[in-house]
Amino acid sequence: MALLNSNLDVKSDAFLRNRADMMEMLDTLNALQAEAAEGGGEESIARLRARGKMTIRDRISWVLDPDTPFLEVSPIAAWRSPFNVGSGFVVGVGVISGVECVILGHDPSVRAGAFNQFNSKKLMRGLEIARLNRMPYVQFVESAGADLRGESGEDPEAAIQREGDHFAESGRLFYEITELSKMRIPTISVVFGASTAGGAYQPGMSDYNIFIRKQSKVFLGGPPLVKMATGEDADEESLGGADMHCTVSGLGDYLAEDEMDGIRLCREVVSHLNWRKQGPGPSLPADDPVHDPEDLLGIVAKDLKAPFDMREVIARVVDGSRFEEFKPLYGPTLVCGWASVHGFPVGILGNNGALFSESSEKAAQFIQLCNQIDVPLVFLHNITGYIVGTDFEQRGITKNGSKMINAVSNSTVPHVTVIVGASYGAGNYGMSGRAFGPRFVFIWPTAKIAVMGPKQMAGVMSIVQRAAAMRRGIAFDEEADAKRAAVAEHWAEERSKGLYATSRVSDDGMIDPRQTRDVIGIALSACHNAPVAGTKEFGTWRM
Amino acid sequence: MADVSIKPITRLLVANRGEIARRIMRTARDMGMATVAIYADGDARAPFVLEADTAIALNGRSSKDTYLDIEKVLAACRRTGADAVHPGYGFLSENARFANAVIEAGITWVGPSPDAIAAMGDKLSAKRLMQKAKVPTLPAQELKPGDNAAAAADRIGYPVLIKASAGGGGRGMRIVSHARDLDNAIAGARREAESSFGDDTVFIERYLAVSRHIEVQILGDRHGNLVHCFERECSIQRRHQKIIEEAPSPVMTAELRARMGDAAVAAGRAIGYASAGTVEFLVDGSDFWFLEVNTRLQVEHPVTEAITGLDLVREQLRVAEGEPLGYTQADLSITGHAIEARLYAEDPGNEFLPAPGRVAVWAPSTAAPARFDSGVESGSDVSVEFDPMLAKVIVHAPTRREAAARLARVLETTRIHGLTTNRDFLVATLRTPQFVSGDTTTDFIERVNPPRRRMISSTALHEALIAIVVESQALRRGAALVLKTLPSGWRNSVMPPQRVRFMHRDEEISVSYQRTFSGIFEVRIEDAQYAVRPHVAGVGRVEIDVDGKRVSAWVDSAADHWCVTGVDGAISVVELPRFVPPGAKEFQGGMIAPMPGKVVETFVAAGDAVAKGQLLVILEAMKMEHRITAPIDGVVEAIKVVAGEQVANGQVLIEIRKADS
Numbered sequence A: 001m002a003l004l005n006s007n008l009d010v011k012s013d014a015f016l017r018n019r020a021d022m023m024e025m026l027d028t029l030n031a032l033q034a035e036a037a038e039g040g041g042e043e044s045i046a047r048l049r050a051r052g053k054m055t056i057r058d059r060i061s062w063v064l065d066p067d068t069p070f071l072e073v074s075p076i077a078a079w080r081s082p083f084n085v086g087s088g089f090v091v092g093v094g095v096i097s098g099v100e101c102v103i104l105g106h107d108p109s110v111r112a113g114a115f116n117q118f119n120s121k122k123l124m125r126g127l128e129i130a131r132l133n134r135m136p137y138v139q140f141v142e143s144a145g146a147d148l149r150g151e152s153g154e155d156p157e158a159a160i161q162r163e164g165d166h167f168a169e170s171g172r173l174f175y176e177i178t179e180l181s182k183m184r185i186p187t188i189s190v191v192f193g194a195s196t197a198g199g200a201y202q203p204g205m206s207d208y209n210i211f212i213r214k215q216s217k218v219f220l221g222g223p224p225l226v227k228m229a230t231g232e233d234a235d236e237e238s239l240g241g242a243d244m245h246c247t248v249s250g251l252g253d254y255l256a257e258d259e260m261d262g263i264r265l266c267r268e269v270v271s272h273l274n275w276r277k278q279g280p281g282p283s284l285p286a287d288d289p290v291h292d293p294e295d296l297l298g299i300v301a302k303d304l305k306a307p308f309d310m311r312e313v314i315a316r317v318v319d320g321s322r323f324e325e326f327k328p329l330y331g332p333t334l335v336c337g338w339a340s341v342h343g344f345p346v347g348i349l350g351n352n353g354a355l356f357s358e359s360s361e362k363a364a365q366f367i368q369l370c371n372q373i374d375v376p377l378v379f380l381h382n383i384t385g386y387i388v389g390t391d392f393e394q395r396g397i398t399k400n401g402s403k404m405i406n407a408v409s410n411s412t413v414p415h416v417t418v419i420v421g422a423s424y425g426a427g428n429y430g431m432s433g434r435a436f437g438p439r440f441v442f443i444w445p446t447a448k449i450a451v452m453g454p455k456q457m458a459g460v461m462s463i464v465q466r467a468a469a470m471r472r473g474i475a476f477d478e479e480a481d482a483k484r485a486a487v488a489e490h491w492a493e494e495r496s497k498g499l500y501a502t503s504r505v506s507d508d509g510m511i512d513p514r515q516t517r518d519v520i521g522i523a524l525s526a527c528h529n530a531p532v533a534g535t536k537e538f539g540t541w542r543m
Numbered sequence B: 001m002a003d004v005s006i007k008p009i010t011r012l013l014v015a016n017r018g019e020i021a022r023r024i025m026r027t028a029r030d031m032g033m034a035t036v037a038i039y040a041d042g043d044a045r046a047p048f049v050l051e052a053d054t055a056i057a058l059n060g061r062s063s064k065d066t067y068l069d070i071e072k073v074l075a076a077c078r079r080t081g082a083d084a085v086h087p088g089y090g091f092l093s094e095n096a097r098f099a100n101a102v103i104e105a106g107i108t109w110v111g112p113s114p115d116a117i118a119a120m121g122d123k124l125s126a127k128r129l130m131q132k133a134k135v136p137t138l139p140a141q142e143l144k145p146g147d148n149a150a151a152a153a154d155r156i157g158y159p160v161l162i163k164a165s166a167g168g169g170g171r172g173m174r175i176v177s178h179a180r181d182l183d184n185a186i187a188g189a190r191r192e193a194e195s196s197f198g199d200d201t202v203f204i205e206r207y208l209a210v211s212r213h214i215e216v217q218i219l220g221d222r223h224g225n226l227v228h229c230f231e232r233e234c235s236i237q238r239r240h241q242k243i244i245e246e247a248p249s250p251v252m253t254a255e256l257r258a259r260m261g262d263a264a265v266a267a268g269r270a271i272g273y274a275s276a277g278t279v280e281f282l283v284d285g286s287d288f289w290f291l292e293v294n295t296r297l298q299v300e301h302p303v304t305e306a307i308t309g310l311d312l313v314r315e316q317l318r319v320a321e322g323e324p325l326g327y328t329q330a331d332l333s334i335t336g337h338a339i340e341a342r343l344y345a346e347d348p349g350n351e352f353l354p355a356p357g358r359v360a361v362w363a364p365s366t367a368a369p370a371r372f373d374s375g376v377e378s379g380s381d382v383s384v385e386f387d388p389m390l391a392k393v394i395v396h397a398p399t400r401r402e403a404a405a406r407l408a409r410v411l412e413t414t415r416i417h418g419l420t421t422n423r424d425f426l427v428a429t430l431r432t433p434q435f436v437s438g439d440t441t442t443d444f445i446e447r448v449n450p451p452r453r454r455m456i457s458s459t460a461l462h463e464a465l466i467a468i469v470v471e472s473q474a475l476r477r478g479a480a481l482v483l484k485t486l487p488s489g490w491r492n493s494v495m496p497p498q499r500v501r502f503m504h505r506d507e508e509i510s511v512s513y514q515r516t517f518s519g520i521f522e523v524r525i526e527d528a529q530y531a532v533r534p535h536v537a538g539v540g541r542v543e544i545d546v547d548g549k550r551v552s553a554w555v556d557s558a559a560d561h562w563c564v565t566g567v568d569g570a571i572s573v574v575e576l577p578r579f580v581p582p583g584a585k586e587f588q589g590g591m592i593a594p595m596p597g598k599v600v601e602t603f604v605a606a607g608d609a610v611a612k613g614q615l616l617v618i619l620e621a622m623k624m625e626h627r628i629t630a631p632i633d634g635v636v637e638a639i640k641v642v643a644g645e646q647v648a649n650g651q652v653l654i655e656i657r658k659a660d661s
Helices: A013-037 A042-050 A056-063 A117-133 A156-162 A172-182 A197-204 A223-230 A236-240 A242-249 A259-271 A293-298 A310-314 A357-372 A390-394 A397-410 A425-430 A454-472 A478-496 A498-503 A513-527 B018-030 B047-051 B070-080 B096-104 B114-121 B123-132 B149-156 B179-197 B254-270 B301-308 B312-321 B400-412 B423-431 B444-448 B458-479
Strands: A070-073 A089-096 A099-106 A137-143 A187-196 A208-212 A217-219 A254-256 A324-326 A334-341 A344-351 A377-383 A415-424 A440-443 A448-450 B011-014 B034-039 B054-057 B084-086 B140-143 B160-164 B174-176 B202-206 B212-220 B226-238 B241-247 B276-284 B287-294 B337-344 B361-363 B371-374 B389-397 B415-417 B498-504 B507-515 B521-525 B528-536 B541-546 B549-558 B561-566 B569-575 B590-592 B597-602 B615-621 B624-629 B634-639 B652-658
Touching (some): A056 A089, A070 A513, A089 A259, A089 A513, A099 A117, A117 A137, A117 A172, A117 A513, A137 A197, A187 A197, A187 A259, A197 A217, A217 A236, A223 A236, A236 A242, A254 A259, A310 A334, A324 A357, A334 A357, A344 A513, A377 A425, A390 A397, A397 A425, A415 A513, A440 A498, A448 A478, A478 A498, B018 B047, B018 B389, B034 B047, B084 B312, B096 B114, B114 B287, B123 B287, B149 B179, B160 B179, B174 B179, B179 B202, B179 B624, B212 B287, B212 B312, B226 B444, B241 B301, B254 B276, B254 B287, B276 B312, B337 B423, B389 B400, B400 B423, B415 B561, B423 B444, B458 B507, B458 B541, B458 B561
Parallel strands (some): A099 A137, A187 A208, A187 A217, A344 A377, A415 A440, A415 A448, B011 B034
Antiparallel strands (some): A070 A089, A089 A099, A324 A334, B140 B202, B160 B174, B241 B337, B498 B507, B498 B569, B528 B541, B541 B549, B549 B561, B597 B615, B634 B652
């Protein structure tokens, strides 16, 4: 396989400026991660420790095999929301007793592990990762229930008008836990604290339950509810204590003496699962790239306006910087080719400009080839979209783009997506964006995701409104339009930012560009817990 | 002497084990002989058995049932067609009956005549023989049951030494300074003498508290030639066993050497000595007194070999074949200075109690030239049945000072892992100013009291712990089944660092570390923080930069025990488990048997208040009496054993409750 050459000038002004900008963005990212790691703050953590309890990060770090990697998913969710950065919840992929597992749980230091829309989304995402990749599911349960804070202080009428969801849609979590079990994916609950009301079904639906003496509390209704419902005076221990469940009700399978013991038992349970990954490999040499991944900091410009060669990224991500390019002379705005990451063979699709008919068809062909040979796909986004214009429409850009989207949608090999730069419009879809079911999606701090560029969006709105005014024959207020456009552009810009996307859990996390190779490697290894099998079945090709 | 025909040895059976069996076989092989080993059950996979051309199982565990069983050894000779027997030292080496039986079976006996052995075997009759040969002796008297020991002691004058008549190696030996301790000491000496030598005869002798133990190597042939190969000084002893020996003696003068050499040769002539032997003396100033003749190869013979250039085993074999020595006293001279240290699996911090176990790692130092006569390799077991000596380490240098320095360094940089040894103690002893200046007397250890274990600076300890965590993470990464090629402890968010706890001596130490982006490990130990760049790790050796200082060390592990051997010597720590299953918590407050043995006597009863250091139990194990003392002030909760009971290693003997709890 050919070695990729690099033409990157690491002494150029552009590189150094890009690098400085990226470092600044990384400072922000690191600060937010540090904030997330602080959980509910020092005082809250001290209170927890005084009761012999640990933070979720401590619990997870002890359950993991020493020195093994842990890929946290959406670590800075809920940034710019009323909730704590990180949403008081940790979900990730880690190794327990030699088995890659999805591990998740509430942080008891953050509002006693209350649910909110962000950590609910993270929990559901954790279940999805377990399901799609056939990974054992380990949940550390401790939750006070719903966090009502988001609603407090708001006009109830306004809240009702704003809300788009309803209790009737809730509870999917319990469905999905038992669905995993049905799929022969083991589910393990370690109950560290309260798991009450609906929450009781978290252990209820699990294959293995580890309860902690004097700590776990699992019941459908707590003492006050029991009193209200039946008049019975119940104490928490006999109503739902660990001892009771492990000796009387049988809801608990293992009784742990304390948190460390619960974690020990969890590791023992995983060690007996007889877990065998159903995917192959890694099967190829996993040597470091020849070109320095450190250079990844200076490739992408902050404003995304300066084009860059995605091969410079590929050269710093793939094993030994080896890359066999497919159709290099055809449809050059999409780079396609084969490589390996941490020993796993991959087909890579990377944008080098807008998608044209040729590059779209090349993508569709390449995706089919990878499905034919069971090779996972890696998508590297820097896409402003499919090319627009009369000439291109007449030459079938929509039709050919549809082929690419058909191929991406129906492809059954694992997809791992990294949004390096722009990811606009249907380009996001064609490059296996979040809605197209890639197994994992990560974004660089430079990433921007939106239906279109903020300036374009503001401009489009302005044109549409100017046309409407003209239709109605009224004067168009240029000044108001300019103001409106500026505001629209500002908010479109804010919403398109990678930080916003990642905090909404619309990806699996923002990553340091230098970690791209490792992130993809961990993601691929996770994917290989499930069989890696391509398909020859696609939607009808629009010819 | 009579005409002696040459009877070449073709197949030599070594009636011994461990390092000396290996050492004898090495020379035998060089001389073109086939070698035969014999072995007890526990030695079936020992290096000396593996290295022999053939070996015969003696089917038994104890010395008595194996290496001391004359019939079994003779049967092994018959079965293998061995035409010579070398007895080594200890075991049957000074057993005249065995020597006779060998000779009667038509097999060459590598050693002095049975008569010579018998004459020297009984220490009292040996003394009388020496007195006749005008060799100075110390006043002594045999103690028969019913004898008035107190009167004998008074006549000889305190302090006195109670010795097993048939003994050696410090067994059955007691020093008594006061009349009130006499009866106990005699009883103890008799018990040990009986169990070690099958003969409880003891005698009482003047004890010279401050003297030097200097012995002269003699070498005779069957043609009437007898030379001495100068002296060895073996004053550094613990429990009456030599641990550091040297040649020549630092206090020897040409005049004294000549006198002692003459005395030794006279002693040899008196018994018609025709092999390698040793005449032991106590020396005080320019006076010396005969102690005993050892009619065998000595443990410490290599120092003589070093300074004379002779191979004493070769000389023994040649003499046994009937060859004349072929040189005279005038041909022998001393070159340089040699020192030997005996490495034992024992605990200097606990009265030098044997500390048997498995040798996880044994790798002689390559720091400087040294001779290693070892009985073990990595994976060998040091059993409770036999002497726990691991190896003798011998250096030969132009001067005594250089030899001592080199030996200390060689010991310090030898990799030994898996058991407790006297290594640090030996190193400390070799480096005391008193040793370096040659101030070596038999009371050296009591008088100079070298540290039983060495001081370990926090820097050295921290570097060792860093080496361990770097090595252990590399080993774990290398053994990973998934995500093997990912960097160690990879994180994409802020997570707690890797944490591991160690016990070093009695101190628990927490280490946390995290690999950063650049491959640097940030290591925190207590309040100290280090930036560590690994260059080599995961191969049993680490090369790391700790804040820019290069640290190179061997890192050996056996289960949860780690041993780091680097520039500052070896540091051993125990890694504490991450998780302790309930019920697995260590039993507290129980005095446990340090090794299998027999309870001789218990000295306390349930309910007794005991003070730290108070004697609780005497346990007999490995032919020695071991005192189990109270580690804390407390109250005896329960006595779990009775006198005479056999106990297993780790068995609880006595439970003690802490005084204040």
